[in-house]
Amino acid sequence: MLTGETKDELLACCKRLKLSRNLADNSGLVEAESREEYLLKLLKLEVEHREKSRRDRLLKAAGFYSLKTFADYRFDEVKLPSGVTPEYLADTRFVDERKNLVLYGNVGTGKTHLATAIGVEACSRGLSTGFYRTANLVNRLSEAKKTGRLGKLMTAISKLDLLICDEWGYVPLDREAAQLLFQIISDSYERRSVIITTNLEFSRWVGIFYDEQMTAAMIDRLVHHSYLLLFDGPSNRVRNSLMRKEG
Numbered sequence: 001m002l003t004g005e006t007k008d009e010l011l012a013c014c015k016r017l018k019l020s021r022n023l024a025d026n027s028g029l030v031e032a033e034s035r036e037e038y039l040l041k042l043l044k045l046e047v048e049h050r051e052k053s054r055r056d057r058l059l060k061a062a063g064f065y066s067l068k069t070f071a072d073y074r075f076d077e078v079k080l081p082s083g084v085t086p087e088y089l090a091d092t093r094f095v096d097e098r099k100n101l102v103l104y105g106n107v108g109t110g111k112t113h114l115a116t117a118i119g120v121e122a123c124s125r126g127l128s129t130g131f132y133r134t135a136n137l138v139n140r141l142s143e144a145k146k147t148g149r150l151g152k153l154m155t156a157i158s159k160l161d162l163l164i165c166d167e168w169g170y171v172p173l174d175r176e177a178a179q180l181l182f183q184i185i186s187d188s189y190e191r192r193s194v195i196i197t198t199n200l201e202f203s204r205w206v207g208i209f210y211d212e213q214m215t216a217a218m219i220d221r222l223v224h225h226s227y228l229l230l231f232d233g234p235s236n237r238v239r240n241s242l243m244r245k246e247g
Contacts, residue, residue: 007027010027011024020050023049026046054126055124058128058129059120059123061128061130062123063130063132065116065133066116067116068112068116068120069117069121070086070121073110073113073114073117077232078110078229079230079232080227080229081228081229083227089101090118092122092125094227095127095193097225098192098225099193100194100196100222100227101118101193101226102226102227102228103115103195103196103198103229103231104198104200104201104228104229106232109232110231111198111231112167114229115131115164115166116131116164118162118164119162119195122162128161128162129160129161130157130160130162130163132165132166133166133167134165134167134168134169134170134181135167135170135171137165137181138180138181140153141153141177141181141184142176142180145176150180154183154184154187157184158187161192162192162194163188163192164195164196165194165195168196168200169199169204170199171208173210178208178210179214181218182214182217182218185222186218186221189221190225196222202219
């Protein structure tokens, strides 16, 4: 059992070596048959602690509105393209491949749930993820430009492994906002994966961005390395509401 003085010295060493106090706390709990085994077990616990702390930080920084997982997700009414399986999405292999996902379908069909579940899984695998409702992202970009902080925000987004733009096209954009969003997509091209959830087919995007040339360029960059997932079932929210009424 460590004395108070010894533990204080150990904590001081951990601080200087940039190790967590978790190592000091575990030092009196580990049992081993040799000093080498003791050290190995102690270091493994520190590695596990660091990995968990990193996952927690990534989850907090991602900005999810709520946490969703694959555990309670049904793919019954999702049409997956060839080569894409639920396991492929859950393993976030498309992020390693710098592929994009476009989740298209009616409101309430599970697009946001799936995008969030993928993002949560990405965080658990150590991938830096950003989840934005598209209108909020545009507002943040516009505000950052007005206050001279656009470069800082763009740099933060550029460091992401996965960018999720939820509710894409729900709110029409002015020219400046459209240009800022185009810059994000353009900078992401072949550098990071993007997930978009939308209920607008590509032919209607020009009604959101107004500029046909910019719209075409944005679609081209998104679709070039992309999988299209179709959600053609009825609204889950409406269905669940009807089930409650029937119950």
